[in-house]
Amino acid sequence: MNRFLSHLAALTRFEIADSVHSRRAAVVLALYLAAALLGVNAFATALQRLEQQLAELLQTGPAPAGALADSLWKSARFRQMIVALIGDRETALSLFSMPPIALLYGFLSFFYTPFFALLVSTPRVAMEVYTGSCRFVLFRTSRMAWILSKFIGQAVLVLLALALSTAGAWTLARFRLTGMDAFSAAAGIAIMSGKAWLFSLPFVALGLAISQSLRSPNTAQALGFLAWIGTGALAWLAKRYAGEGIRMAWDVVALLVPQGFQLELWRMEFASFAYAALWLLVLTAAYLMLGFLHFSRQDL
Amino acid sequence: MKTALAFHSVVKTYGSTRALDGLSFAIPAGAICGLVGSNGAGKTTTLALAAGLLSPGAGRIEVLGNGPWDPSRKPGQLALLPQDSILPPEATVGQLLRLYARLQDVPPNRVERDVEEALSRVHLLDRKEAPTRTLSHGMRRRVMIAQAFLGNPALILLDEPLNGLDPREAAAARDLFASWRGRATLVISSHVLSELERLCDFIVILEKGKALHAGSLTQWLRQEQRLIYELEGASLDWEILRREYPHWALSLSPDGRLLECRYDPAQWDAVEVNGRLLPRLLEAGVGIRAIRPGETLESRYLDTLAQGAQAHDRPETGT
Amino acid sequence: MNRTALWIPLVFLAGLILGALHPRAELRRTRNELEARKKAERTPPPPVERLDRLLQMLPLDTPRPSAAEERASSTPASDPSAPSAESPPMNAPPVSRASPDETPEERRARFEEQLEQAAEAWRLRGEVARQTFAAQAGLNATEQAAFEAAIQSMNERLEALFSALAERLRQGEPMTPETGLAVMHEASGILLETYQELDQTLPPTWRQETGQNFDIVQQVDPGVLRPLLDVRESLQPPTGGSLPPPGGRGPLPRLFGPPPAP
Numbered sequence: 100m101n102r103f104l105s106h107l108a109a110l111t112r113f114e115i116a117d118s119v120h121s122r123r124a125a126v127v128l129a130l131y132l133a134a135a136l137l138g139v140n141a142f143a144t145a146l147q148r149l150e151q152q153l154a155e156l157l158q159t160g161p162a163p164a165g166a167l168a169d170s171l172w173k174s175a176r177f178r179q180m181i182v183a184l185i186g187d188r189e190t191a192l193s194l195f196s197m198p199p200i201a202l203l204y205g206f207l208s209f210f211y212t213p214f215f216a217l218l219v220s221t222p223r224v225a226m227e228v229y230t231g232s233c234r235f236v237l238f239r240t241s242r243m244a245w246i247l248s249k250f251i252g253q254a255v256l257v258l259l260a261l262a263l264s265t266a267g268a269w270t271l272a273r274f275r276l277t278g279m280d281a282f283s284a285a286a287g288i289a290i291m292s293g294k295a296w297l298f299s300l301p302f303v304a305l306g307l308a309i310s311q312s313l314r315s316p317n318t319a320q321a322l323g324f325l326a327w328i329g330t331g332a333l334a335w336l337a338k339r340y341a342g343e344g345i346r347m348a349w350d351v352v353a354l355l356v357p358q359g360f361q362l363e364l365w366r367m368e369f370a371s372f373a374y375a376a377l378w379l380l381v382l383t384a385a386y387l388m389l390g391f392l393h394f395s396r397q398d399l
Numbered sequence: 400m401k402t403a404l405a406f407h408s409v410v411k412t413y414g415s416t417r418a419l420d421g422l423s424f425a426i427p428a429g430a431i432c433g434l435v436g437s438n439g440a441g442k443t444t445t446l447a448l449a450a451g452l453l454s455p456g457a458g459r460i461e462v463l464g465n466g467p468w469d470p471s472r473k474p475g476q477l478a479l480l481p482q483d484s485i486l487p488p489e490a491t492v493g494q495l496l497r498l499y500a501r502l503q504d505v506p507p508n509r510v511e512r513d514v515e516e517a518l519s520r521v522h523l524l525d526r527k528e529a530p531t532r533t534l535s536h537g538m539r540r541r542v543m544i545a546q547a548f549l550g551n552p553a554l555i556l557l558d559e560p561l562n563g564l565d566p567r568e569a570a571a572a573r574d575l576f577a578s579w580r581g582r583a584t585l586v587i588s589s590h591v592l593s594e595l596e597r598l599c600d601f602i603v604i605l606e607k608g609k610a611l612h613a614g615s616l617t618q619w620l621r622q623e624q625r626l627i628y629e630l631e632g633a634s635l636d637w638e639i640l641r642r643e644y645p646h647w648a649l650s651l652s653p654d655g656r657l658l659e660c661r662y663d664p665a666q667w668d669a670v671e672v673n674g675r676l677l678p679r680l681l682e683a684g685v686g687i688r689a690i691r692p693g694e695t696l697e698s699r700y701l702d703t704l705a706q707g708a709q710a711h712d713r714p715e716t717g718t
Numbered sequence: 719m720n721r722t723a724l725w726i727p728l729v730f731l732a733g734l735i736l737g738a739l740h741p742r743a744e745l746r747r748t749r750n751e752l753e754a755r756k757k758a759e760r761t762p763p764p765p766v767e768r769l770d771r772l773l774q775m776l777p778l779d780t781p782r783p784s785a786a787e788e789r790a791s792s793t794p795a796s797d798p799s800a801p802s803a804e805s806p807p808m809n810a811p812p813v814s815r816a817s818p819d820e821t822p823e824e825r826r827a828r829f830e831e832q833l834e835q836a837a838e839a840w841r842l843r844g845e846v847a848r849q850t851f852a853a854q855a856g857l858n859a860t861e862q863a864a865f866e867a868a869i870q871s872m873n874e875r876l877e878a879l880f881s882a883l884a885e886r887l888r889q890g891e892p893m894t895p896e897t898g899l900a901v902m903h904e905a906s907g908i909l910l911e912t913y914q915e916l917d918q919t920l921p922p923t924w925r926q927e928t929g930q931n932f933d934i935v936q937q938v939d940p941g942v943l944r945p946l947l948d949v950r951e952s953l954q955p956p957t958g959g960s961l962p963p964p965g966g967r968g969p970l971p972r973l974f975g976p977p978p979a980p
Contacts, residue, residue, distance in 0.1 A: 102474060102504070109501040113494065120489040231484030235495075235546060238450040238479045239502035241471050277853075341746065350742050354735045381734060384727035392724055399452040 114252030143275035201287025208295035220306030221323035222316035308390025334358030403584035409458030420608035433595035436605030503550035631686035
């Protein structure tokens with residue numbers, strides 16, 4: 100076990116360094132950051148326009164950007180209106196515990212991070228099998244240690260991307276929305292970032308499962324993109340069509356895709372978060388093992 | 400005698416292609432073994448099976464006396480130089496070798512030293528921090544050789560190790576391989592038979608997934624029973640020579656360039672035979688370009704292939 | 719690694735799925751029932767057109783309807799003081815509306831609710847106005863705290879003023895024009911003193927920086943009027959008075975806004 104762990108540590112360190120230096124990952128990371136920053140910028144612009152209109156309505160004169168939104172967010176009257184609009188008190192109250200910029204960031208990161216995770220993880224194993232570079236390693240160590248190091252390395256890469264986008268989004272929001280509460284925005288964005296990372300783990304595992312099954316990195320990446328679309332579609336169909344009798348099969352589908360637990364991640368109660376976290380981690384392990392069952396016997 | 404690597408009726412198929420067809424051989428520990436065969440004979444498949452990268456369809460493989468290779472059981476005991484494999488392009492040479500050394504169970508406090516030593520042997524110490532994508536083909540090949548000699552492996556499998564090396568580096572690589580004689584068992588797959596002839600003391604001949612021969616190279620080349628002289632400008636009456644040395648079997652090739660002297664090793668040794676025959680030839684004004692014991696590996700190999708083909712083509716007679 | 723161990727996560731997942739199916743089905747049935755009941759009870763909320771309709775809930779800006787008007791209004795929507803444009807939230811009690819048979823206690827409760835809603839809207843507006851002011855005047859944290867303290871002090875003094883008035887009215891003192899003028903004089907004085915306090919605690923350039931945008935009346939919390947709820951009846955002038963009170967039909971002078979349009 101000690102040897103397994105020491106090999107895992109050495110492989111993981113190498114995988115992280117190699118991933119960070121990978122040109123493909125750098126391009127995808129840049130695109131991800133750009134998407135996050137553009138989203139925040141668009142939100143700030145829309146919010147400022149809304150605040151200007153509201154300031155005219157309230158006859159309060161020009162307010163610092165973000166101030167009116169913060170005030171509205173904390174207003175009991177406004178919250179009652181939003182509860183009425185959403186129709187679900189628990190979900191609405193969960194939303195109010197976060198500043199609006201954090202909610203926006205959460206929406207963006209929940210949408211983009213799985214895509215990013217799949218894009219960077221799908222070629223990792225397939226590329227090394229295709230080029231034969233894995234042969235230099237796999238006679239020296241177990242395939243399980245190697246695959247686990249790939250998973251940990253890619254998970255760290257996603258975490259790095261999220262950390263960078265968190266910092267960038269907060270900085271941009273601070274610059275554009277001078278009236279917002281900086282500390283609560285930072286805390287909110289960081290919390291959503293952490294949840295997005297947890298949400299991305301099954302996608303990293305799914306990407307590696309696809310990668311373990313194929314020898315072509317490009318095919319694997321294309322399948323990864325389809326998997327992103329497919330899991331989202333399945334979750335939507337499951338939510339729409341789940342019911343009694345034979346339609347309980349849709350419940351099974353909802354439990355097999357990470358998007359089936361997205362709502363629980365949005366909620367702020369610990370019980371919801373723990374429930375979602377457990378399921379996402381189990382899905383992560385299951386996806387990874389499914390791929391490994393094939394890879395462990397594959398000729399290299 | 401301990402066996403380093405043994406195949407027992409191993410079969411390996413790729414789809415409908417039978418790459419190994421009941422391959423059996425045993426390589427003794429400490430030998431430098433040449434693995435020879437034509438294209439598609441199964442050399443690379445054999446080495447990959449030995450290293451655990453492929454699974455056999457049938458048969459049994461024993462590596463270092465312990466069944467199929469499992470890196471978790473005897474880590475660091477086996478090393479491989481795979482053919483047609485690319486090193487990770489973005490990693491530096493040092494990063495790669497450090498990783499491989501750690502996986503080879505080199506103690507952490509010795510990793511850096513071992514890496515530098517391995518790179519020095521292939522004259523690449525100055526490229527330690529260079530990404531592998533910046534190296535030439537030959538340099539990458541040298542890095543691959545260096546990684547195969549990290550740590551203290553007991554069995555080293557080298558698939559076409561001298562491909563792409565310039566003559567100086569090829570000579571250095573041969574010296575490196577020879578320096579491990581007795582320390583480990585080396586299995587070298589190569590098409591350059593003259594290199595193998597110089598290095599190896601054991602030979603396995605593969606053809607169409609089967610072993611045509613596996614044994615001591617010296618014995619196979621009958622080096623203890625022949626001397627071969629490469630001649631130039633011969634104008635000797637060979638019948639007279641034969642009459643002078645009736646206890647030896649002298650024969651001249653049709654083009655007059657090769658003189659073969661076969662003798663009974665129980666009565667003569669090569670030094671004695673040469674001591675008598677060489678002065679006589681020089682006295683007769685025969686030019687001597689080279690003297691070597693036995694057959695060349697190349698000629699013996701081609702003979703073996705031809706015999707194998709004839710055996711295959713010979714019609715079956717039945718009664 | 720034993721290949722059997724590789725199946726553990728998949729078996730665990732299968733077990734979790736099997737265990738979750740029944741609770742999910744139960745939850746779905748319960749949600750569907752709840753949704754059906756909500757649909758049956760829910761009345762569609764009227765659209766919220768403008769936020770300033772909240773401001774119209776302030777009872778003192780709205781003339782008390784005459785008895786004839788009250789008898790004539792048979793539907794809640796005709797009550798001008800009712801928040802007809804307000805969307806009642808799902809989980810908040812519905813806004814009560816005036817009815818001809820309303821008891822004094824019910825009327826008091828209605829006025830209190832309207833006042834509270836107006837106060838909430840005014841607080842929001844005041845908060846935004848304060849932040850706007852602080853940004854425009856370039857106040858640091860200390861100055862902003864001093865500003866907040868001055869406003870709070872002003873509201874406390876206004877509330878004390880109206881508490882005292884309510885006490886006097888409760889003890890039977892009639893509400894005369896002179897009383898109204900005195901209250902107005904004292905309230906104006908409080909506002910002016912607050913201006914002076916701001917001149918002392920804020921940077922000298924605060925007036926130039928904020929321009930014409932700062933109106934101290936916007937900082938008055940409508941809640942200061944809460945003490946007058948119990949004596950609202952007493953705010954009517956005694957019968958026989960010939961002079962209308964200045965500023966409108968209501969007895970209490972308009973302290974917090976322009977007179978309503980004719």
